[in-house]
Amino acid sequence: MWRCRKSTFFWLFSCTNCLQRKSFLRLMADVVTPEQRSLMMSGIRGKNTRPELTIRKLLHSRGYRYRLHDKKLPGKPDIVLPKYRAVILIHGCFWHGHDCHLFKWPSSNESFWKEKITKNRLVDERSLQSLLVAGWRVLTIWECALKGKRKLPVEQIADDIVLWLEMYSASAEIKGDYRQ
Numbered sequence: 200m201w202r203c204r205k206s207t208f209f210w211l212f213s214c215t216n217c218l219q220r221k222s223f224l225r226l227m228a229d230v231v232t233p234e235q236r237s238l239m240m241s242g243i244r245g246k247n248t249r250p251e252l253t254i255r256k257l258l259h260s261r262g263y264r265y266r267l268h269d270k271k272l273p274g275k276p277d278i279v280l281p282k283y284r285a286v287i288l289i290h291g292c293f294w295h296g297h298d299c300h301l302f303k304w305p306s307s308n309e310s311f312w313k314e315k316i317t318k319n320r321l322v323d324e325r326s327l328q329s330l331l332v333a334g335w336r337v338l339t340i341w342e343c344a345l346k347g348k349r350k351l352p353v354e355q356i357a358d359d360i361v362l363w364l365e366m367y368s369a370s371a372e373i374k375g376d377y378r379q
């Protein structure tokens with residue numbers, strides 16, 4: 200295991216014996232303060248986006264069954280797997296202001312977009328913390344893992360989702376390959 204230079208996330212090998220094939224799953228620390236319990240919950244995502252459909256198809260093909268857009272949970276998570284006490288959030292990199300090559304601040308209407316994206320990021324953070332407080336595990340999958348020059352092989356993503364569901368209790372995220 201080694202630490203990603205850019206973040207506090209840990210990169211994991213998917214197999215400790217085979218260093219060739221690295222997992223793109225990164226586990227995040229679950230740090231939650233009591234104040235975060237009271238944070239508001241609301242959703243901002245579009246439903247049934249293409250990345251979302253791709254992930255749903257992958258899960259289904261691996262035999263997992265899930266609920267969609269559960270309104271009772273903070274932020275109406277895209278995919279809920281109650282048996283695993285797990286939710287999967289699929290974030291569009293632009294709307295959710297991901298720090299990646301798919302996100303650029305628009306050059307017109309700058310203040311509008313600044314406010315909009317900043318608010319989206321805040322809502323995401325609050326929803327994430329509320330889910331963690333409620334005892335859910337959260338996997339965030341960014342659009343850049345599925346699209347563009349940094350995308351990952353879909354089977355790799357499917358393997359990582361399964362690995363996370365079955366092996367790890369911490370929350371995690373999957374994003375494009377930024378190792379170069």
Ligand SMILES: [Zn+2]
Binds near residue numbers: 344374
């Ligand atoms: Zn991204």
